[in-house]
Amino acid sequence: MNREVRVRFAPSPTGPLHIGGVRTALYNYLFAKKHGGKMLLRIEDTDQKRFVPGAEEYISEALEWIGIKIDEGTQIGGPHAPYRQSERKHIYRQYAEKLIADGNAYYAFDTDQELEEMRKRLEAAKVVAPSYNSITRMQMKNSLTLPDDEVKRKLAAGEPYVIRLKVPRKEEIRLHDLVRGWVMVHSSSIDDKVLMKSDGMPTYHLANVVDDHLMQITHVIRGEEWLPSAPLHVLLYKFLGWEESMPQFAHLPLLLKPDGNGKLSKRDADAGGFPVFPLDWKDPQTGEIYMGFREQGYLPEAITNFLALLGWNPGTEQELFTMDELIENFSIERISKAGAKFDINKAKWFNQQYLRKIPDTELAQTLKKQLEEKKIPHSSYNMEKIVSLIKERIVFHSDVWKEALFFFIAPQQFDPESVRTKWSSEAANIIAEFKKALNNLTDIKAENIKTILHQTAESSGLKIGKVLPALRLAITGAIAGPDLMAIIEILGKDETIARINYALQNINHKIPT
RNA sequence: GGCCCGUUCGUCUAGGGGUUAGGACAUCAGAUUUUCAUUCUGGUAACAGGGGUUCGAUUCCCCUACGGGCUACCA
DSSP: OOOOOEEEEOOOOSSSOOHHHHHHHHHHHHHHHHTTOEEEEOBOOOOGGGOOTTHHHHHHHHHHHHTOOOSEETTTBOTTOOOBGGGGHHHHHHHHHHHHHTTSEEEEOOOHHHHHHHHHHHHHTTOSSOOSSTTGGGGSSBTTTSOHHHHHHHHHTTOOOEEEEOOOSSOEEEEEETTTEEEEEEGGGSOOOEEEOTTSOBOHHHHHHHHHHHTTOOEEEEEGGGGGGHHHHHHHHHHTTOGGGOOEEEEEOOEEOTTSSSBOOHHHHHHHTOOOBSSOEEOTTTOOEEOBTTTTTOOHHHHHHHHHTSSBOOSSSOOOOOHHHHHHHOOGGGBOSSOEEOOHHHHHHHHHHHHHHSOHHHHHHHHHHHHHHTTOOOOSOOHHHHHHHHGGGOSOGGGHHHHHHHHHSOOOSOOHHHHHHHOOHHHHHHHHHHHHHHHHOSSOOHHHHHHHHHHHHHHTTOOHHHHHHHHHHHHHSSSOOSOHHHHHHHHOHHHHHHHHHHHHHHSOOOOOO
C-alpha cells in the first residue's frame, strides 16, 4: 500500500481555535510535508446549534499566521470539495442506510424523556454503566424491537428518529495507534452510538469516517480525547467494507494546565495572564475577549517552534527549528505519550530567540509603525541604532516602543525613590561640568562622550559609578537601560543638554542623610 | 463508578538491563558591564511506590497509587 500521504485537520467552528488544536494542525502538516503529501482542512460543522459565525475564518487565519499551508480545503477547494460537512449532508445518508441494510445499524424512535427514563431505570437497578447497548436496545423503541410495518409507518409519517450503530455484543476490537501501539477494547464497553441525528445531520463518528474514506485520508492525527471512540471508528470502517484502506491512527498527548491538573483552558490563560489562542477573538454572543499570541507580541515562528517541541522531540539537542527543519526532522515515532504541561516561560524564551534574529532594519520599521499608532512624535533619530540598542532587552515584538519611549519623550518628573538612592549634590555638580564639556565636544561619539565624562568625574575625585546612574536618571528618567553613552550619541548634543538642564532645575538637590 | 491512556529534575524532555541518568526553560551563585538586561562560568534539582524476572532494574512484567481523557441526537 504505497499511497500518497494525505492528512486532514478537522476542527469544528464553535469558537476560536485552541492552541492545542493549532499543535494538532501543525503535527499533521509536518507529517504530510515530510512525506511529500497533502494537508486538508475540513470543517466539521455538523452541530448546527454550536455553530459560531466567524469561527471558520478564524481557523484559516490562525493556520496561515502560524505558517501552515493548506493543499485542499474550504477556502481553496480541491478534488473532494466541498470540505464543509454541512455542505456534504446529502452524502452521509446512503452510508447509514447501507449499514441498516446490512444489519449493522437501526432506526431508533426514542424520545429524550424515554432515554432519560432508561438511564434512571438502569441507575436504580445499579447497572454500572447505563447506556444504549446490545442489551438495553431490546427494551427501547427501535427497528429491532418494533414490527416492520410500524417502523415503516413511523418513517412515512415523518416521526423523528435517529440511526444508531448496532455494536456487536461480544467482540474484541484491536486498534494499532502509531504513538501508543496496540489498544484493545471490548465491544461491550461501547454503546450504540448515534450515527444520524434527528435533524438529518450525521454525528462526528459517521461523518468523519465517511469523509476520511472519501477524501482518501491515510493518517488520522488527532488529540487523545478521540482515543476512546477510535475503536468505534474501526468498527465503522469494517462495516462499511473499507477496512483495507482504513487510515492509520495517531493520538496526540494533550496540552495540560501549567499547574497540574486537566486540559489547558481559557481559564488558565486568564488566570496566568497569557494567551492560549493564536489570535485575538471576541465572542459574538457573549462579547467575551480571548487574547491571542499574535496580539500579545509573539512571533509565529516562535509559537511554531514552541508547539512543535511540546510532545515531540528530534532526539538531538537542537532547540531552534525553522518550519523546514521541523518538516525534515519530524516523525510520529518520536511523539511522546504523556500529556505536556503548558509552560509559558518556554514560549517567551523562544520568542526572545526569534526576536533577536529579526534584522535591525525591519525592527526599525516596526518601531516607527508602533510610534505612529501610539501617536508619539518621533524625530529624525536613527531608528536602527535605537533598535539595536534595545533589541536584547525585550521579549515581545510589541514592546519595542515601550523600551524606546524615553528617546522620544524627555523625562518630565523623576521617581523620588530613584532620586533618593542615585542623586547627590556632588553628582549634580559633575553633571553640570559634564554638560559644559559636552557642549565643547565636536564629535558626538559614544567613546568621546565616555572620555569626557571620565575626565570630569576624575578631576573632582568622584568615582564614575557615583555619577553615571544620576546622569542616566537625568537623561532617561530611569535608573536602568542600555548603554548611556550610546543613548547620548543618538540623542545628540542639544537634546542631551536640554534634558540635563531640566533635571538640574527640577530634581531636589537636598539629599536626606 | 465504568472503559481507555499515561507517570524521568519545578517544567519540556533525552536515555535505556550495568550511565557521574544528558540537554533546554525556570531558579540560585560567580564573572563581565556605568545600571538593568544580555553574555559567560558554575551550582541545586528527577527515574511515583511495592512485588517479581535477572548476577544486576530507572529501563522488562504484574499490582497499587496518582494524573489525565472519554462516558450526549458535542466535536
